[in-house]
Amino acid sequence: MQSAGPLLHSGFRASVRHVPENTALSLRGRTWTYRDLDGIARRWAAALARHTPRPKRVAVLGHRSVVTYAGFLAGLYAGATVVPLNKKYPAARNRELLERAGIEVVLADAGSVKQLGALLDGLAGAPAVVLPDTDEVPAGFPVGARVLTRADVETCVPLAEPVEVAPEDGAYLLFTSGTTGRPKGVQISHANAASFLAANTERYGFAADDRFTNTFDQTFDLSVFDLFMSWGSGGCLVPMDAFDLMKPLDFVRDNGITVWFSVPSVAVLQHRKGVLVPDSLPSLRWSLFCGEALPAATAQVWQEAASGSVLENLYGPTEATIACLVHRWDPETSPASVVNGVVPIGSPYPGMAAAVLDEDGSPVPDGDTGELCVSGRQVFEGYLDAPEQTAEAFRTGSPSSGPDRRWYRTGDLVRRTDSGEYGYVGRLDTQVKILGHRIETGEVEAHLLRQERVEQAVVLAVPGEEEGVTVLTGVLAGAGLDVHDVDEELRRTLPPYMIPLTYHLLDVFPLNDNGKVDRKALRLRVVSGELEPVLL
Structure with a gap:
């Protein structure tokens, strides 16, 4: 059935209809078309619902496998909120996230099965488990665990259509670091995500011949850009593993990458090594950075290496859905806007607003430093089961002319420049x-x-x-x-x-x-x- 509005996976579904034979995923020498991934996701979604009809939250545990990519889609197709876990995390942390999120089903790849048994052992109300690339239940699994192996999954009749959900329903749930020693649960709705994707679709005009990197683990919200901007354009996602990130420029050239997206640290290291030679990355059309401060010197050198690309610095907390401000680097004009050697974080996305506020919530004059607060369609509703933390994270008011808004407090210190953009200064807290x-x-x-x-x-x-x-x-x-x-x-x-x-x-x-x-x-x-x- 057709859902009431755009969803996180709406773009993927459109690509399945329009370019079904295009390669959607290229992973370690194997490729999957849009038709392939759609079929896998439909079958796995049916498996997710075998023990728990319409699961509320589904965890995906794995690393750089078809399970982690098609599994994300399967969770969405099942009508669930997807909760990525990370096999590199200690078992104790993944166990805490399972309990906190109230996970009903875990979808795991073969490489994560060894950890999964320890996660489930002694867990009250243990979730069901789907192992689509594992042939038998491994030794060490708790007695009585509800497990579907590869053969069981293959008997599931694929869903005819994804389960209908509302735009306000949760698309994914991530856990970020918290001051109390407990991670904070950030649930992003389909409406939040769809607003972000729409703004980026309009801005970048990605096409079906684009080839995207995936440098982020799926427990890092920037990965959502990689997957769903790629799949919404009919392009190809080409994930990078740790060894690829040691020589990222070779990876770009060997794989014909056109859209690069990473944290600035990757570029900083290449700059330090002296390998960012002018015009050495000719295939790139877009060079995008997010997640931490981008040094202006590194931006300049990367731009020279990828002279045919547009370089942008994106900014945004997880609570405001991946990124909500952006600055387009211009070698002629951007250096004048640099603050403390760092590229500006730019201006708000469509549908978003930004304000620089003092400790009492009043606006600070342009050029003075204050806390960046953001408001708009991409901002989440609140932390999972944490009303006090949610209340502390927001202000309500009207820093400028207009109606009152609900402002999310980013904790980042910024100042507004003469150009009207925002420059990053540092953190308000620790x-x-x-x-x-x-x-x-x-x-x-x-x-x-x-x-x-x-x-x-x-x-x-x-x-x-x-x-x-x-x-x-x-x-x-x-x-x-x-x-x-x-x-x-x-x-x-x-x-x-x-x-x-x-x-x-x-x-x-x-x-x-x-x-x-x-x-x-x-x-x-x-x-x-x-x-x-x-x-x-």
């Missing part, structure tokens, strides 16, 4: 971006402080060895603590990007005038080298 991932250092500290011998813990963002790269470092205090043990325990509970690169031991933490730990003083001692790291 939240930082590491390789594009948003991290609350307070969450890492909370996990450190749970360890028996850790009496004090401060996690800081400091410059890495590569220019423009930020890393985490931990400063610890505690009698008899073993840093190696602390690090190992942390790795059992947090994803790799949240683990400090270095640790420092200190008997007494410096305090500021308010009696709080003086983070600025600690950071200075770390950056200056006064506090030497502990060798692991």
Whole structure:
């Protein structure tokens, strides 16, 4: 049945109708057409509903496999909210996300099955499991687990049509770092996502001959751009794995990539290596960056390497659906708008509004620094089962002429330039971006402080060895603590990007005038080298 409005997967469905034999996915030498992926998603959607008719939330666990791509579509086809999990995460974190999200069915690839048994063991109300590329139930699965293997899935009659949903229903649910030590659940509706996709479709005019990278894990919302902008245009998605990101320029050239999208760190590293030679990326039509600050020097060099492409810096928190501001780099005019060596984050998307507010919610004059707040069709409704956090994340008011709006507080400090665009200055709180991932250092500290011998813990963002790269470092205090043990325990509970690169031991933490730990003083001692790291 036809749904009432555009959905996250509406563009894919249109491509199935218009270009069914175009290649939709090229993965490690194998290709799938739009007709192929549509057929797989229909069958798997039927399997997802075998034990739980119309599941509310479906988790997809895997990495760079057809299961992770067709599985996302299958979850949407089943009428569910898709919750990506990451096989690289510690089992404890994935287990927490399963419980928090109330997952009813897990769709997993063969490479993730080993972790899945441990996730389900002892879990109250354990979800059903669909293993579409696994031939038998692996040893170690909990007794009584409801499991469909490849043979079971093949007996499922594919759905004739995707389940009808409303635009206000959830399309996907992601968990971001939280200050309390618990991840925050961000559910994005189909209406939120459709607004984002429509703005980008209008802006970029992607075509069926475009070939898109996929540099992001699906637990990172920027991946939604890769999948659904590619599939909405009838183009081909060409995912990159970790080894491809070591030599991304070769990947672009070898695969005829026309649309590049990544965090700036990838480009910064190539700039540092000196391999961004002018006109060395002739196939690119679009060079897009998002997820962290983009150094102007790197933008300039990348633009010279991909001289036939348009380079843009996108900005947006997960809560505002992937990106909601954008700046188009112009080698002639953009340098004048650079703030602290960083490319501007630009102007709001259609349907979105931005304001720079003071601590009391009043607008700051142009040119002054304040917190960026955004409002509009792409902004989510609120955090999963967290009304207090939701209330703290929003302001209601009218910073300029016009009706009151509900403003999401991004926590980013910006200033409005003479051109009317916004320049990024820094963070309002201790939240930082590491390789594009948003991290609350307070969450890492909370996990450190749970360890028996850790009496004090401060996690800081400091410059890495590569220019423009930020890393985490931990400063610890505690009698008899073993840093190696602390690090190992942390790795059992947090994803790799949240683990400090270095640790420092200190008997007494410096305090500021308010009696709080003086983070600025600690950071200075770390950056200056006064506090030497502990060798692991």
